[in-house]
Amino acid sequence: MRDTLAAFVEELRAAGIPVSMVETLDAANALPHTDLSDRENLRATLGSTLVKQPRHYRAFDVAFDVFFGGRRPFAEAEPSPGGDQMGSGGGMNDEAFRDAVIEALLAGDRDALRQLVGNAVDRYAGMQPGRPVGGRYYTYRVMRRLDADDLIVRLLAALASTDTDSLIEDRIRREKAEAIVAQLRTDVDDEVTARLVDERGAEQVAQSRRIALLEDVDLMHATRVEIEEIERTVAPLARKLATRLSQRRRHGRDGRLDVRRTIRRSLGHGGVLLDPRFKPPRTSKPEIVVLCDVSGSMATFARFTLQLTYAISSELSKVRAFAFIDGLDEVTRFFGPRTDFADALIKMSSEASLVRRDGHSDYGRSFAEMAETYGDAVGPRTTLIITGDARNNYRPAGVNHLETVVRKARTTFWLNPEPRRFWDTGDSVMSSYAPLCDSVDQVRTLRQLEAFVEDAALSRSHSRQLIG
Numbered sequence: 001m002r003d004t005l006a007a008f009v010e011e012l013r014a015a016g017i018p019v020s021m022v023e024t025l026d027a028a029n030a031l032p033h034t035d036l037s038d039r040e041n042l043r044a045t046l047g048s049t050l051v052k053q054p055r056h057y058r059a060f061d062v063a064f065d066v067f068f069g070g071r072r073p074f075a076e077a078e079p080s081p082g083g084d085q086m087g088s089g090g091g092m093n094d095e096a097f098r099d100a101v102i103e104a105l106l107a108g109d110r111d112a113l114r115q116l117v118g119n120a121v122d123r124y125a126g127m128q129p130g131r132p133v134g135g136r137y138y139t140y141r142v143m144r145r146l147d148a149d150d151l152i153v154r155l156l157a158a159l160a161s162t163d164t165d166s167l168i169e170d171r172i173r174r175e176k177a178e179a180i181v182a183q184l185r186t187d188v189d190d191e192v193t194a195r196l197v198d199e200r201g202a203e204q205v206a207q208s209r210r211i212a213l214l215e216d217v218d219l220m221h222a223t224r225v226e227i228e229e230i231e232r233t234v235a236p237l238a239r240k241l242a243t244r245l246s247q248r249r250r251h252g253r254d255g256r257l258d259v260r261r262t263i264r265r266s267l268g269h270g271g272v273l274l275d276p277r278f279k280p281p282r283t284s285k286p287e288i289v290v291l292c293d294v295s296g297s298m299a300t301f302a303r304f305t306l307q308l309t310y311a312i313s314s315e316l317s318k319v320r321a322f323a324f325i326d327g328l329d330e331v332t333r334f335f336g337p338r339t340d341f342a343d344a345l346i347k348m349s350s351e352a353s354l355v356r357r358d359g360h361s362d363y364g365r366s367f368a369e370m371a372e373t374y375g376d377a378v379g380p381r382t383t384l385i386i387t388g389d390a391r392n393n394y395r396p397a398g399v400n401h402l403e404t405v406v407r408k409a410r411t412t413f414w415l416n417p418e419p420r421r422f423w424d425t426g427d428s429v430m431s432s433y434a435p436l437c438d439s440v441d442q443v444r445t446l447r448q449l450e451a452f453v454e455d456a457a458l459s460r461s462h463s464r465q466l467i468g
Contacts, residue, residue, distance in 0.1 A: 001031065003201075003393060008067045011206045012050060016447075017212045021049050034298045042068055048346060055214045055229070066206040069193050097123070104155050105180050114146075117187045120146060129199060139189045148185070152177045177192070215446035219304050220417055227300070230446060231307050231341075237446075238311030241453045287381050289409075291370065293388030294323045294354065295361040298412060301417040301444070303345065306386040308336045308449075310344070320353045320377050323348065324366035327356035330374065363429070364398025371404040384409040386437070389418045390430040397429045406436045415443040415452065 006029060009216070027049040034045045043064055051060050092100065093407070104112040121127070124145040125138040148331040155177035196205045214233070217226050217371050259407035290309045294302040306321065313319040313335060323331045329352045334344040356365065370377075378384060384406060406412045414437045416423065416430060434440045441452045 002037070004067060005031070007203060008046075009050065011063045011067070011169070011203065011210075012060065013065065014207070015210050016216055017051065017056045019058060023050055023057045029443055039068065044279050046299065050146055055233070058210050061205050061418045062209050062403070065190070066193060067202050068208060069190050069197070074142060076260075094145070096360065100185075102151065102158070105151075106158055112114060113184075114189065117184075117191050118183070118186065121195070123385055126186075127195060135386075136189075138192045139185065142192075142350055143185055146184075148181050151466065155180060160174065169401070182443045196409040210255040213447075215450065216447060219301050219444050219446075222300065222460055227303070230304065233433065233446060234304075234307050235311045237449060237453055241308075244452045275305055287379065288320070288383050288385065289311060289327075289377055290319070290321045291365075291366075291384070291386045291388075292321065292323050293325070293361060295359075297361075297376070297391065298388060298417070301387065303321050305415070306331075306345065307341060308377050310341050322370065322374065322377075323352060323354055324361075324363075324369075325354045326357055326362035326365055327354055328366040329353045330377075360393045361388070362395050363388070363390065363392045363433075365395040366402065367401040371401040378408040379406065380408070382409045383413040385415065386412070387415045387417075387431075389416055389428065390414075390423070391435055392429050394427050399432050403432060403436055413452070414440040415449075416440065417444040418442070419444070 005024070009019050009024050009027075023330055025224075028044055030045050030049055037043045043061070046064065047060060051057055060383065071155045094198055096122075097116075101113075101116050103454045116250065120142050121138070124142045126141060127138055128229070137357075152174075159177060193205065214226065214229055217230065219261075224231065242374070256279045258277040258279045262273060262275070265275045265277060266273050288309075290305070291304055292305045292309070302323070306323075309319065311320045313321075313332075320330065320332045322328055322333060331348050331352050334352070335341070356362075418428070420442050422428065430440070437457070441455075443449050443452055
């Protein structure tokens with residue numbers, strides 16, 4: 001068991017879940033007090049000792065099902081007393097086999113179902129030793145041949161009590177039928193996984209089934225569901241970023257010396273400065289200006305960036321947002337504190353003036369508009385955050401206009417969602433803009449954004465030296 005636990009922990013780390021040695025020891029110490037024959041009990045024990053973030057449980061469950069799903073749990077079960085019809089299903093045609101599955105599902109006969117699941121994998125999965133195919137494909141083939149939709153329809157008919165069931169009764173009946181078929185799918189997947197583990201080993205199967213953690217999902221290619229999950233994690237990061245960008249003015253532990261009060265106190269000691277007085281430490285409130293490329297190639301990342309801006313605006317009183325394609329417009333008005341973010345995006349797309357010519361990115365023109373029209377938006381307390389891939393469609397880069405803007409700012413960060421190896425390829429002019437910024441970071445995942453937030457205070461402390 002210790003070897004299996006060690007291999008399991010290595011898989012969690014390979015998937016990106018941070019598991020320390022102390023947590024591994026906690027899991028090992030908890031196992032003697034756990035009913036190892038109860039799979040869900042074991043899952044709860046290992047999950048509570050090894051997983052710290054709720055969003056990591058999906059990847060944890062995938063690895064757990066491989067390492068602790070058992071070995072051929074269904075195929076090796078004892079035959080059911082019901083014989084061949086309710087047992088292995090051997091010799092039946094497909095229709096009779098599905099009838100036997102329906103009968104076992106309705107009866108809740110787990111022994112018969114175990115035999116039928118093993119036989120269904122034999123019949124329909126088409127598993128071949130050494131074939132590099134993931135288990136999900138085999139499960140799909142089995143469920144397609146069993147016809148999951150037809151199983152639900154037949155279960156609904158069998159579960160109906162009368163022809164005049166109420167809407168609530170119909171809903172309850174459908175949910176029960178869908179839950180039964182979902183459990184059947186899980187049983188098939190467990191059987192397929194167990195056979196693959198027997199053939200290839202848990203480590204290889206786990207590697208083939210490994211899924212990306214939410215923080216490692218590519219923001220440029222995230223699904224709608226992943227984007228919604230990512231957006232829910234942005235608010236805490238925005239609060240942390242706001243804190244990082246707020247700089248405490250430290251003049252000693254007690255703040256800056258208050259000369260007037262110190263002299264006044266010294267009069268009681270003959271003018272000797274025995275009791276110095278200090279002003280309370282002050283925290284400067286940062287001003288944040290965001291310049292965001294919202295062109296077609298940047299659409300998904302722009303949504304993420306504007307979500308971050310929207311969240312920051314609820315933490316700080318002075319946040320201004322500017323969006324651009326081949327023209328630039330201030331979009332702060334669309335992302336107020338009590339607005340719906342989705343509605344704000346729709347209004348921005350239809351009402352903001354972002355296209356001047358052909359609707360392709362023009363960084364030079366946009367930076368020129370920023371310098372000439374909105375130059376007063378950036379000042380010595382401003383943190384300027386620019387987001388974009390710096391792909392300028394072979395147009396003038398407008399470096400002088402960007403320099404005009406960043407010279408006024410206290411700190412300038414550039415977040416680029418493209419991999420670094422693609423910078424300065426094709427129409428990318430990233431190297432033209434990079435020297436003007438305090439930091440240029442590749443940010444295409446939540447993990448990289450978290451790293452940027454952690455480094456924001458450090459980057460802010462460095463003074464920028466511009467030449468020219």
